[in-house]
Amino acid sequence: MSHGGNSESLGIAAKDLDRFIQDHLKPNPQFQKQVSKAIDVILGCLRENCVYKASRVSKGGSFGRGTDLRGGCDAELVIFLNCFHDYKDQRARRTEILNEMQAQLETCWQDPDSGLSLRFPDQTVTRALQLQLVSTALESWMDVTLLPVFDAVGEGGLQPVPWRLIPLLAMLHSLGCQGSEHATCFSELRRDFVNTRPTKLKSLILLVKHWYRQPACAALPPVYALELLTIFAWEQGCGKESFKMAEGLKTVLELVQQHQQLCVYWTVNYSFEDPDSRTHLLGQLQKKRPLVLDPADPTWNVGQGSWELLAQEAAALGTQACLRSREGVSVQPWNVMVRGGVPGVADAVGPPPPVAFPCWCNVFSCWEHTLLSP
Structure with a gap:
């Protein structure tokens, strides 16, 4: 699909987004x-x-x-x-x-x-x-x-x-697993992590995917990364089955624009309590941002790819009618909390430092923070 269609494709009023999703997405x-x-x-x-x-x-x-x-x-x-x-x-x-x-x-x-x-x-x-x-x-x-x-x-x-991650991977390796061949073992966990979400959250995912799929660029992060980012935004900023669609979309777009700080992970399938798993996950969480770990398989950083084009498109969409009230006031995103510092560093604990925009992206202190289970 042609690049540049993102903003125009959502040139509708914020109050009409739910109907747009129902009728067109x-x-x-x-x-x-x-x-x-x-x-x-x-x-x-x-x-x-x-x-x-x-x-x-x-x-x-x-x-x-x-x-x-x-x-x-x-x-x-x-x-x-x-x-x-x-x-x-x-x-x-x-x-x-x-x-x-x-x-x-x-x-x-x-x-x-x-x-x-x-x-x-x-x-x-x-x-x-x-x-x-x-x-x-x-x-x-x-x-x-x-x-x-x-x-x-x-x-x-x-x-x-x-699961105890390292013993599981060792078992798969003993059976001759190479590279990413183990990924299929996690297919049900990956499916169920998303499929069990509330209907309206999945509607928000559809809206984000509709915006995402406009530019034709092979270097973009996979669409699955945007699905996970949308779930993360909802968990951290809302968590309710009823919400305003424009606020959810604005939150995801703000996170996309701050992709250089993204560190998103879940511990629903793997626990920090197991020492070997903890060591592996801590190593993953200290890697270069953006980092969006697959909740089913934390060896896979789903966030790899070029986010710059998406960030430009996200900024452009922020000026459109779908993210403004009837009075023309910009829709406010959810507060997605940020925690300063590098995972495992003691001075990362404490209140978040001030940041430049209201929908905060997270740099987790992983020994302190655990996302809500789905």
């Missing part, structure tokens, strides 16, 4: 029903015809998290296969299995009375099979990624309890 219910049925058909086809059997499937992406926008969205289907004995086996057999999956889908797919077509775009991800579900009539599409993976943690996946 929330996904078409008919399309959601269609793709849900189509995904079941795809998985059924693979289950019945593919020689490689799955122990379970995790449905993620924006579709699984409940943050899918009208028009275009994505779904990630992590398929845990019984045939893999470890990660080395997964790497050795992955291409063969991906080819088998595509062949089966091309053979058995028939439009399941849903008005959808199944397309296979150029495959740009070596670890996955990419396909697209398209509804011409509804002007909607969904990018679907199939990921056949080794089930390292067993049936049921990781449960939402505080």
Whole structure:
């Protein structure tokens, strides 16, 4: 999409934002029903015809998290296969299995009375099979990624309890895990962290994503980082299921403009009480900003990417009608508290120092601060 459309696309009154989200951003219910049925058909086809059997499937992406926008969205289907004995086996057999999956889908797919077509775009991800579900009539599409993976943690996946991070990573490493291959183990935790949020908060996420998706720039941080930043802003500044949408949007935009100070993390799945986990997390929290740690997998800094363009667009949107009252007064953001200093340094404890803008970005004193569990 073309750069520069952010401000114009939200040139509506602040009082009309909720209606704008309902009428233009929330996904078409008919399309959601269609793709849900189509995904079941795809998985059924693979289950019945593919020689490689799955122990379970995790449905993620924006579709699984409940943050899918009208028009275009994505779904990630992590398929845990019984045939893999470890990660080395997964790497050795992955291409063969991906080819088998595509062949089966091309053979058995028939439009399941849903008005959808199944397309296979150029495959740009070596670890996955990419396909697209398209509804011409509804002007909607969904990018679907199939990921056949080794089930390292067993049936049921990781449960939402505080894990001892280092022993878990050591276990995965002993099974031949390399690089980011462990990420699929956390797919359910990642999905549920967002999907269980209040409906209006997810509506705010849709609004932020609508603003975010206007500029075409591959170097931007992933949209998932904006989802997490929106949740963080709501947790720290509001926490209520009823709020003014303009205030929430203004808060997120202020945080984007202060990206050089961003340090966002959660301890809902990993605790500082475990010494090894604490040491690892403290090391992460002292890295260069912006830092937005995945709440499911704190080895992943989701905040990597170029924030400068987003910051410019955020500043431009601040002058628009959607962030002003009927009288033309600028909407005030929520107070998101800031704590000075570097994590682990004693003089970081105490009242926050004065800062230049009312929606404060946080540089946490991590031994003192724990975010609210979702």
